[in-house]
Amino acid sequence: MEARKIFLREDEMPRQWYNILADIKMNPPLGPDGKPITPDALAPVFPMNLIEQEVSTERWINIPEPVMNILRIWRPSPLVRALSLEKALGTPAKIYFKNESVSPPGSHKPNTAVAQAYYNKEFGIKRITTETGAGQWGSALSFACSQFGLECKVFMVRVSFDQKPYRKSMMAAWGGKCVASPSNETKAGRDALQKDPNTPGSLGIAISEAIEAAVTDESGETRYSLGSVLNHVMLHQTIIGLEAKKQFEKIGVYPDIVIGCAGGGSNFAGIAFPFVLDKINGKKIEIYPVEPAACPTLTKAPFVYDHGDTARYTPLLPMHSLGHAFVPPPFHAGGLRYHGMAPTVSQLVMEGLIEPKAVTQLDAYKAGIITTRSEGMIPAPETNHALACVIDEALKAKAEKKEKVILFNWSGHGLLDLMAYDKYLSNQLSNFELSEAEMLASEKVFADFPKPAIIKSR
Amino acid sequence: MEARKIFLREDEMPRQWYNILADIKMNPPLGPDGKPITPDALAPVFPMNLIEQEVSTERWINIPEPVMNILRIWRPSPLVRALSLEKALGTPAKIYFKNESVSPPGSHKPNTAVAQAYYNKEFGIKRITTETGAGQWGSALSFACSQFGLECKVFMVRVSFDQKPYRKSMMAAWGGKCVASPSNETKAGRDALQKDPNTPGSLGIAISEAIEAAVTDESGETRYSLGSVLNHVMLHQTIIGLEAKKQFEKIGVYPDIVIGCAGGGSNFAGIAFPFVLDKINGKKIEIYPVEPAACPTLTKAPFVYDHGDTARYTPLLPMHSLGHAFVPPPFHAGGLRYHGMAPTVSQLVMEGLIEPKAVTQLDAYKAGIITTRSEGMIPAPETNHALACVIDEALKAKAEKKEKVILFNWSGHGLLDLMAYDKYLSNQLSNFELSEAEMLASEKVFADFPKPAIIKSR
Numbered sequence: 049m050e051a052r053k054i055f056l057r058e059d060e061m062p063r064q065w066y067n068i069l070a071d072i073k074m075n076p077p078l079g080p081d082g083k084p085i086t087p088d089a090l091a092p093v094f095p096m097n098l099i100e101q102e103v104s105t106e107r108w109i110n111i112p113e114p115v116m117n118i119l120r121i122w123r124p125s126p127l128v129r130a131l132s133l134e135k136a137l138g139t140p141a142k143i144y145f146k147n148e149s150v151s152p153p154g155s156h157k158p159n160t161a162v163a164q165a166y167y168n169k170e171f172g173i174k175r176i177t178t179e180t181g182a183g184q185w186g187s188a189l190s191f192a193c194s195q196f197g198l199e200c201k202v203f204m205v206r207v208s209f210d211q212k213p214y215r216k217s218m219m220a221a222w223g224g225k226c227v228a229s230p231s232n233e234t235k236a237g238r239d240a241l242q243k244d245p246n247t248p249g250s251l252g253i254a255i256s257e258a259i260e261a262a263v264t265d266e267s268g269e270t271r272y273s274l275g276s277v278l279n280h281v282m283l284h285q286t287i288i289g290l291e292a293k294k295q296f297e298k299i300g301v302y303p304d305i306v307i308g309c310a311g312g313g314s315n316f317a318g319i320a321f322p323f324v325l326d327k328i329n330g331k332k333i334e335i336y337p338v339e340p341a342a343c344p345t346l347t348k349a350p351f352v353y354d355h356g357d358t359a360r361y362t363p364l365l366p367m368h369s370l371g372h373a374f375v376p377p378p379f380h381a382g383g384l385r386y387h388g389m390a391p392t393v394s395q396l397v398m399e400g401l402i403e404p405k406a407v408t409q410l411d412a413y414k415a416g417i418i419t420t421r422s423e424g425m426i427p428a429p430e431t432n433h434a435l436a437c438v439i440d441e442a443l444k445a446k447a448e449k450k451e452k453v454i455l456f457n458w459s460g461h462g463l464l465d466l467m468a469y470d471k472y473l474s475n476q477l478s479n480f481e482l483s484e485a486e487m488l489a490s491e492k493v494f495a496d497f498p499k500p501a502i503i504k505s506r
Numbered sequence: 507m508e509a510r511k512i513f514l515r516e517d518e519m520p521r522q523w524y525n526i527l528a529d530i531k532m533n534p535p536l537g538p539d540g541k542p543i544t545p546d547a548l549a550p551v552f553p554m555n556l557i558e559q560e561v562s563t564e565r566w567i568n569i570p571e572p573v574m575n576i577l578r579i580w581r582p583s584p585l586v587r588a589l590s591l592e593k594a595l596g597t598p599a600k601i602y603f604k605n606e607s608v609s610p611p612g613s614h615k616p617n618t619a620v621a622q623a624y625y626n627k628e629f630g631i632k633r634i635t636t637e638t639g640a641g642q643w644g645s646a647l648s649f650a651c652s653q654f655g656l657e658c659k660v661f662m663v664r665v666s667f668d669q670k671p672y673r674k675s676m677m678a679a680w681g682g683k684c685v686a687s688p689s690n691e692t693k694a695g696r697d698a699l700q701k702d703p704n705t706p707g708s709l710g711i712a713i714s715e716a717i718e719a720a721v722t723d724e725s726g727e728t729r730y731s732l733g734s735v736l737n738h739v740m741l742h743q744t745i746i747g748l749e750a751k752k753q754f755e756k757i758g759v760y761p762d763i764v765i766g767c768a769g770g771g772s773n774f775a776g777i778a779f780p781f782v783l784d785k786i787n788g789k790k791i792e793i794y795p796v797e798p799a800a801c802p803t804l805t806k807a808p809f810v811y812d813h814g815d816t817a818r819y820t821p822l823l824p825m826h827s828l829g830h831a832f833v834p835p836p837f838h839a840g841g842l843r844y845h846g847m848a849p850t851v852s853q854l855v856m857e858g859l860i861e862p863k864a865v866t867q868l869d870a871y872k873a874g875i876i877t878t879r880s881e882g883m884i885p886a887p888e889t890n891h892a893l894a895c896v897i898d899e900a901l902k903a904k905a906e907k908k909e910k911v912i913l914f915n916w917s918g919h920g921l922l923d924l925m926a927y928d929k930y931l932s933n934q935l936s937n938f939e940l941s942e943a944e945m946l947a948s949e950k951v952f953a954d955f956p957k958p959a960i961i962k963s964r
């Protein structure tokens with residue numbers, strides 16, 4: 049019998065992250081004055097050791113031993129051959145995935161949460177604030193903070209706070225404090241509540257609250273943490289792809305296609321960037337970030353300077369953006385409901401190194417059920433977007449009778465998203481399409497911002 | 507750094523189950539006439555190949571290749587060194603666990619669900635019925651049936667059906683059909699509804715419905731399946747302990763103490779029986795099944811003949827029983843709310859080969875939180891009972907300055923039980939104690955049944 053799972057021993061784990069900033073040139077983030085922002089300007093928000101990592105152009109960055117030690121709770125994650133999915137599709141393609149759902153919070157998010165908690169602790173920080181939408185990131189940071197004895201405060205968008213009670217219970221189990229946003233604990237929250245006491249909240253308001261709670265703490269012992277988009281977040285996730293490469297080496301295989309879903313970009317970057325490095329060095333490989341058709345950042349939005357948050361607290365970032373005021377339609381994949389994209393991922397699209405795809409909600413859930421009933425595990429709704437693309441490519445390979453090797457990232461499990469599956473199976477889900485008018489309207493918000501340069505790194 | 511996880515390769519998986527009936531003598535199950543029941547009498551309920559396995563006294567039974575192939579989706583499960591829990595307790599004890607939460611349904615249950623689905627399929631069965639309380643077993647059987655293309659029908663106790671909507675969604679994702687019990691689909695269900703249209707249901711009624719649905723299907727293509735108690739269920743679970751022994755051999759370690767929580771007995775049997783074999787052969791080892799103090803079958807109830815179900819459909823089984831009409835107080839560990847015990851586990855207690863323990867609800871959840879905040883993963887409420895005993899033993903070892911090796915079974919994750927954690931953390935849980943009067947009252951139901959012999963196998 050062919051093995052389903054390829055493991056690395058813990059002592060075979062990569063000991064360095066791959067920093068793609070060594071291999072591509074980037075437009076700088078801009079401050080409120082339109083000039084490149086300095087590390088010092090970010091000091092009230094992030095600890096300086098993480099800010100240094102954010103701007104580093106070293107290609108390989110050592111993973112600290114205490115971070116390695118916590119990652120080993122679930123890492124190296126298995127590389128899995130999806131034999132049963134292949135059989136269900138009748139494809140000659142060989143489908144592999146990295147199973148990132150095996151982490152305690154159930155997704156790839158703790159890869160960076162653990163690293164960020166460590167660097168904050170090293171810098172003398174006692175308390176981390178963050179926001180969370182659907183709850184994956186808040187869970188991961190609560191877990192990571194519990195490992196380093198840090199306090200964790202999570203502002204969770206009220207509508208999710210009310211609809212997903214399991215997520216706040218999960219954070220509580222790790223000792224994280226989760227409050228519904230808008231809250232009465234910050235000026236931003238109080239202002240929002242005064243405007244509308246019954247507001248469902250938004251990620252924009254939650255970010256504002258989390259940043260405010262960090263920068264206004266007079267002890268100076270609190271910082272803010274972000275779970276995607278930023279360079280150091282992408283960096284910490286590259287352990288996924290670096291492990292995958294080692295696992296493929298063990299069995300003498302190399303992928304033809306690498307696929308990951310993309311919301312803010314972090315799980316995609318994690319699996320893809322180490323393979324982008326090979327592509328830069330001449331390797332022939334296709335790399336696809338997959339986004340929801342209802343939030344088509346990379347596939348339809350322009351490459352611009354825009355804020356990372358609705359409340360315009362962040363610097364201007366060079367990225368594909370639907371506009372910082374864009375509110376995605378209510379499709380069920382919370383981790384992909386983001387108006388922008390990691391600048392590094394956007395830059396790779398601009399350089400033609402990766403080729404974005406978009407899939408509809410119904411195609412995503414269809415792929416999720418095909419996979420659940422063959423491979424057995426229930427994927428996260430975000431992962432279903434990658435799966436829709438994987439199945440598409442596997443069926444193409446079948447039509448062309450080609451034995452292609454496909455690798456994708458199983459970014460998380462769907463055990464806390466079962467309600468959405470229920471809706472899909474009882475025909476209560478539908479697709480969403482954005483009209484040209486909606487696209488144009490949402491783009492107005494960045495019309496007056498500076499324009500990023502079109503850079504070709506080589 | 508010491509490794510946290512000890513893996514086996516898939517080709518190192520045990521290829522045989524261990525059958526403890528080769529090494530202990532048992533009282534036979536009795537029919538309605540008080541005489542030992544014949545295999546033929548069970549034929550309308552179970553397929554004959556499983557009935558043969560139920561009564562087999564062969565020590566080693568081959569695991570069929572198609573079963574191995576599905577088990578490899580998550581097996582071999584990791585043997586984990588709980589380094590962070592040891593550190594949190596400051597104990598010199600070395601704590602190891604088998605992580606059975608890595609299966610797609612999240613518990614040890616699919617070890618037997620997959621085997622049972624296979625044997626039913628081999629026997630020409632098209633459809634399996636079962637009951638489920640909290641939902642773990644119904645989920646596992648739905649998963650297993652989807653792997654072999656069988657229909658799966660689950661009667662779920664109404665109160666759980668309403669309170670745990672995620673569980674029925676999970677079954678639906680695998681294609682399982684889950685209905686609230688009592689239902690209108692069976693006579694037993696209709697009778698119960700006529701008596702009380704608002705009944706919350708009970709495991710007793712659900713079992714009656716599932717058995718009735720199987721035996722009344724005129725096509726002859728439907729059978730019933732049980733997730734615990736029976737000999738063949740214990741057999742299929744022994745792969746847990748057999749893997750653990752191989753993993754320990756790899757690192758030159760052997761446990762001093764083996765611990766598993768015990769409701770019907772299957773996860774305990776799974777980890778413990780292979781070590782019981784060693785104990786029979788002269789090895790010095792302590793083996794503790796751990797049950798809830800609020801359902802103290804092994805620690806307080808007598809060893810008697812009693813029915814396995816409230817509705818008295820099953821044969822009389824020789825076991826410790828609180829009485830088939832016993833309704834446990836509403837503590838939060840659904841998998842441990844059972845009035846009886848696997849006859850094999852009961853027999854081992856009678857032979858003095860294993861020593862049962864009981865822990866309270868609050869001690870169990872306290873242990874769960876200590877573990878969640880050190881090891882990182884959130885255990886199932888059932889697993890918390892094992893953990894309370896593990897922590898107790900680890901602290902004893904600390905007091906005695908002994909470097910004991912403790913092995914326990916992490917029977918499942920708590921991701922669909924987070925509400926109970928929430929209640930614990932907000933001080934809404936309490937302990938339950940059974941009065942002597944309650945114990946005596948519940949024992950009346952088996953007063954007139956035959957008495958099992960006290961057997962010492964050697």
